[in-house]
Amino acid sequence: MFVAMRNMYQNKKKNIAIVLGSIVLFVGALGLVRDQKSTVGDILWMKAMIPHHSIAILTSERADIQDPEVKKLAEDIIKAQEKEIAEMKAMIKRLENNK
Template identity: 65%
Template sequence: MKAMIQHNSIAVLTSKRAEIKDPEAKKLAEEIMEAQLRDIAQMKMIIYRLENQKEE
């Protein structure tokens, strides 16, 4: 999952750095970035939970 965070982070960086002029394409890049950031946050929470759960 940690590798997935890196992968999603690259998508966010690419979307931020893109010099997109077309409004539709720009909106799509923004939506991709928002979705990736949500996914990263969720993955971090899962990793935290798994790393800190007590052995049962």
């Protein structure tokens, strides 16, 4: 978008600073996402996975599924995700209590 509208922004120094800042921010964020060893531990990982699993449950519940085989798959996904969420919540509680 910035490239398409660059004629609207006449100050070249500011434009260069914006582009370089954006590149640095992007590379930094990409590095953190790719190397989560230093930033994401057991508890944070599980806390991030619970919403991910919840989305799978909502998607499976709200889908207008007609085929019996696909419907069974959705039901199995719901059961599995609910079980895993319960397991993660129990593990989070245990790990937080052991701190």
